[in-house]
Amino acid sequence: MKLIADILxxxxTFSVAVYCIVLAKRLSxxxxxxxxxxxxxxxxxxxVDDMTKMLTKAQKTAAGSAANLENLTSRAEDAAKRLxxxxxxxxxxxxxxxREAPQAPVASAETNPKSENSSPETLFLSRRSQVEAAE
Structure with missing residues (x-):
């Protein structure tokens, strides 16, 4: 009986040793x-380190953009008030x-000898006077 107990x-012990070797390899x-x-x-x-750096840069950029946007918004509001x-x-x-509507000149260059020296107002048929156009 002792012999059978010693063999078992x-x-x-041998199977536990093999199991420990397998576990050691898996753990390594x-x-x-x-x-x-x-x-x-x-x-x-x-x-994670790279993402932290990128997040810091994005936060700084967003803060700068928010300040710029706030400045532009205040300028736009001021312009709207002025408008x-x-x-x-x-x-x-x-x-x-x-005013009466200006009539288009019908005369040709041959019948109107003064057409070459006509004023720019009649040449371009402007509705504004020369003073208004200069302003």
Whole structure:
């Protein structure tokens, strides 16, 4: 009986030794920095550092853009106020005098010898006077 117990004890010890060797190999592959979880953790740690740097840059850029946008918005509001004042002041002006519609010249160059020396107002058929055009 003792012999059978010793044989079973040796077989159990041998199987536990084999199991420990297999676990040790698996654990060494698991913590390997190139292929295992250790490598994955190292890669993720580097990516987290890169993402933190990029997030800091994005926050600085967003803060600068927000300040610029706020400045532009205030300038636009000021311009809108000025335009509103100008539009309000236009209502106070008297209505413009009514003019007759200008007639297009029908005469040709042969019948009108003065056509070469005509004023720019009649040449371009402008509706404004020369003073208004100069302003």
């Amino acid at each position: 004890m040796i077989a159990g 592959r698991f913590t390997d920095l190139e292929k295992g979880v250790g490598g994955a953790i190292a890669v993720l740690s580097a990516q 509103e004042l100008l539009m309000a002041s236009m209502h106070d002006l008297p209505p413009p005098p009514k």
